[in-house]
Amino acid sequence: MLALVWLGSASCALVRSFAPAASAPPRPFNHVAHADRGVDCLACHETADKGEAAGMPAKDVCYGCHADIDKEPGKKLEQTVAWFLDGQGNPAWSAFTRQTSEIKFSHGAHKAACIVCHQGIDKDTGLTPEGKFQRMESCVACHAARASTKNDCATCHEQLDRSRAPVSHANGWKALHGVCSKSGRSASTANDCAMCHHKNECQSCHVNEAPSDHTNFWRMRGHGAAAGMSRERCETCHASDACVRCHQESAPRSHASGWTGPSARHCNGCHVPLQASKSCFVCHKETPGHASAPAKPSWHNPAMNCRSCHAQSLTHPDNGDNCNSCHQ
Numbered sequence: 001m002l003a004l005v006w007l008g009s010a011s012c013a014l015v016r017s018f019a020p021a022a023s024a025p026p027r028p029f030n031h032v033a034h035a036d037r038g039v040d041c042l043a044c045h046e047t048a049d050k051g052e053a054a055g056m057p058a059k060d061v062c063y064g065c066h067a068d069i070d071k072e073p074g075k076k077l078e079q080t081v082a083w084f085l086d087g088q089g090n091p092a093w094s095a096f097t098r099q100t101s102e103i104k105f106s107h108g109a110h111k112a113a114c115i116v117c118h119q120g121i122d123k124d125t126g127l128t129p130e131g132k133f134q135r136m137e138s139c140v141a142c143h144a145a146r147a148s149t150k151n152d153c154a155t156c157h158e159q160l161d162r163s164r165a166p167v168s169h170a171n172g173w174k175a176l177h178g179v180c181s182k183s184g185r186s187a188s189t190a191n192d193c194a195m196c197h198h199k200n201e202c203q204s205c206h207v208n209e210a211p212s213d214h215t216n217f218w219r220m221r222g223h224g225a226a227a228g229m230s231r232e233r234c235e236t237c238h239a240s241d242a243c244v245r246c247h248q249e250s251a252p253r254s255h256a257s258g259w260t261g262p263s264a265r266h267c268n269g270c271h272v273p274l275q276a277s278k279s280c281f282v283c284h285k286e287t288p289g290h291a292s293a294p295a296k297p298s299w300h301n302p303a304m305n306c307r308s309c310h311a312q313s314l315t316h317p318d319n320g321d322n323c324n325s326c327h328q
Contacts, residue, residue, distance in 0.1 A: 028126020
């Protein structure tokens with residue numbers, strides 16, 4: 001069975017299946033092949049400038065151009081109207097990109113070129129169910145740029161129930177919402193927390209309730225490593241002076257016996273030059289001890305292998321760093 005499927009305003013895809021058209025996979029429709037030949041959107045989507053829906057072409061509209069084209073010698077089947085018809089010879093439309101019934105939208109009321117909303121459709125060789133959906137942020141941005149157009153929820157949505165959270169906010173949402181908020185609205189409109197929530201709501205909640213991973217083990221062992229990987233996450237709730245205040249009273253657990261002094265165990269754990277080390281320079285803004293490192297003799301050059309002569313006579317541990325970082 002062959003079927004032509006509806007893909008929303010000014011777009012369609014074609015499918016081939018041995019099952020009913022509703023469950024058939026999409027058969028791509030080549031918009032660019034038509035746009036490059038100067039076919040206007042309204043030639044096929046006749047009600048797009050005045051109706052609620054854009055209107056999909058009837059078979060006779062297609063044959064208006066293809067009656068002779070499809071008879072050309074060597075014409076491929078997938079380039080003909082017949083390729084798009086079902087077993088009864090009629091086009092069957094699907095609804096891959098059609099909005100839900102509660103959304104109020106009229107093509108005729110939007111006096112804009114099709115390409116403004118259907119960006120890239122003139123260069124598309126085959127829409128699919130995962131194709132060019134209309135994103136709500138595009139509508140909101142366009143309405144915001146027009147002072148004469150309302151930009152509240154009721155402008156487009158018939159059903160508004162502010163007492164009911166979105167469907168996505170169920171089934172462990174409390175544990176999962178952090179991941180979604182970080183992935184952002186580019187991944188999904190539902191991830192745009194700011195659409196319903198003010199930023200201070202996040203702060204007021206997390207001030208009273210720490211994230212689930214903030215256990216005692218986290219405080220003792222885990223938070224330092226996590227802060228090193230993503231300090232931005234910490235700064236969602238914590239100001240930088242909070243770290244400073246805490247560590248002024250409680251040194252990191254690594255700063256135990258032998259961390260400084262003759263054994264200078266910190267040399268093996270810190271990176272030189274110190275200014276480039278996020279872990280050290282967070283607290284230690286000045287390094288007078290390192291600045292006093294002996295200078296190299298004048299006949300030494302940076303290309304020399306220091307360890308070939310000094311490996312046995314070093315007065316501090318060797319952590320493998322470049323000696324030239326301290327010994328200028």
